[in-house]
Amino acid sequence: MPDRTLETFFGFFNEIGIIEQLSRALMEARLPDGFLISHFSVLNHLIRVKDGQTPLVLARAFQVPKTTMTHTLAGLEKAGLVEMRPNPGDKRSKCVWITPHGRAFRDQAIAGLVPDVQRLSGRIDAQRLAKLVPALAEVRKVLDSDRDGRAG
Amino acid sequence: MPDRTLETFFGFFNEIGIIEQLSRALMEARLPDGFLISHFSVLNHLIRVKDGQTPLVLARAFQVPKTTMTHTLAGLEKAGLVEMRPNPGDKRSKCVWITPHGRAFRDQAIAGLVPDVQRLSGRIDAQRLAKLVPALAEVRKVLDSDRDGRAG
DNA sequence: ACTAAATAGTGCGATATCGAACCATATGGA
DNA sequence: TCCATATGGTTCGATATCGCACTATTTAGT
Numbered sequence: 001m002p003d004r005t006l007e008t009f010f011g012f013f014n015e016i017g018i019i020e021q022l023s024r025a026l027m028e029a030r031l032p033d034g035f036l037i038s039h040f041s042v043l044n045h046l047i048r049v050k051d052g053q054t055p056l057v058l059a060r061a062f063q064v065p066k067t068t069m070t071h072t073l074a075g076l077e078k079a080g081l082v083e084m085r086p087n088p089g090d091k092r093s094k095c096v097w098i099t100p101h102g103r104a105f106r107d108q109a110i111a112g113l114v115p116d117v118q119r120l121s122g123r124i125d126a127q128r129l130a131k132l133v134p135a136l137a138e139v140r141k142v143l144d145s146d147r148d149g150r151a152g
Numbered sequence: 153m154p155d156r157t158l159e160t161f162f163g164f165f166n167e168i169g170i171i172e173q174l175s176r177a178l179m180e181a182r183l184p185d186g187f188l189i190s191h192f193s194v195l196n197h198l199i200r201v202k203d204g205q206t207p208l209v210l211a212r213a214f215q216v217p218k219t220t221m222t223h224t225l226a227g228l229e230k231a232g233l234v235e236m237r238p239n240p241g242d243k244r245s246k247c248v249w250i251t252p253h254g255r256a257f258r259d260q261a262i263a264g265l266v267p268d269v270q271r272l273s274g275r276i277d278a279q280r281l282a283k284l285v286p287a288l289a290e291v292r293k294v295l296d297s298d299r300d301g302r303a304g
Numbered sequence: 305a306c307t308a309a310a311t312a313g314t315g316c317g318a319t320a321t322c323g324a325a326c327c328a329t330a331t332g333g334a
Numbered sequence: 335t336c337c338a339t340a341t342g343g344t345t346c347g348a349t350a351t352c353g354c355a356c357t358a359t360t361t362a363g364t
Binding site: 146 | 165
């Protein structure tokens with residue numbers, strides 16, 4: 001391994017970490033009090049992919065421990081944004097359905113971000129950002145499969 | 153704002169978020185039990201930049217609330233990795249110094265990551281990664297100054 | 305010099321994340 | 335069928351993050 005490789009990886013992940021932190025703070029500042037990205041992400045996923053999935057499937061999709069997903073879903077359910085129903089095919093399991101209130105919440109959250117994105121798009125060229133995404137997606141895929149390899 | 157801009161920003165930050173999560177898990181798996189990236193990052197900063205800085209300066213450098221930094225530093229101090237001394241120029245304040253033990257800890261942490269980086273560098277070209285870093289740094293700077301503008 | 309406002313750090317409470325242990329149910333092999 | 339093992343989900347305990355409020359000190363305005 002060349003000398004600079006370690007530094008390159010460190011520098012890359014460092015930038016990633018900072019951007020993640022700043023973007024999360026930006027988003028969470030727009031969400032109603034007490035709601036976090038974790039909540040929004042689940043709602044968004046239930047709409048963009050599909051709802052009716054089990055908590056475990058969601059936990060895997062977001063790469064979080066199942067206990068974390070239990071907790072996140074409990075918060076969403078308490079707020080009436082999702083509904084938990086028994087899984088007809090497995091009595092141990094449940095299915096997560098988004099409610100109309102949940103859909104509205106997600107749509108409003110996105111609407112609330114529009115001014116931020118507008119402001120930022122004046123200083124960050126969206127085209128340039130778009131060009132980064134495929135490379136980032138590749139890195140993400142490698143990390144993901146690497147994790148599978150390590151974890152079993 | 154063109155139609156796709158919102159989706160582009162969302163997609164970008166989504167990839168960032170996933171990579172951050174995966175890389176954090178990867179790193180933390182190599183740190184001794186009970187230590188997190190937050191601990192490592194502070195030690196690394198104290199060495200790479202300089203030590204003797206105040207907790208508040210560190211909190212700003214890492215974009216975390218000062219209470220979070222207090223907590224992180226308390227953990228590091230308890231483990232003997234940093235030392236807190238009074239700030240000679242301000243009786244309200246303190247200076248954070250890394251200890252020899254702290255330096256050793258940081259060096260060992262980096263050494264422990266070498267196998268991971270070696271394995272990953274077989275699947276992620278470091279040169280290509282390096283080319284992404286300047287663009288990411290620009291995004292980071294914009295987000296950072298945007299935050300300053302919003303927060304004062 | 306005196307006082308009001310700002311600043312550095314901490315204590316506390318609320319919530320998030322996550323691993324270990326646990327219960328209920330499902331699955332696979334004898 | 336019966337039992338060992340695996341799986342889905344929750345509970346519990348430990349620690350992290352972070353906002354609010356507080357103390358001590360500093361700074362700025364008069």
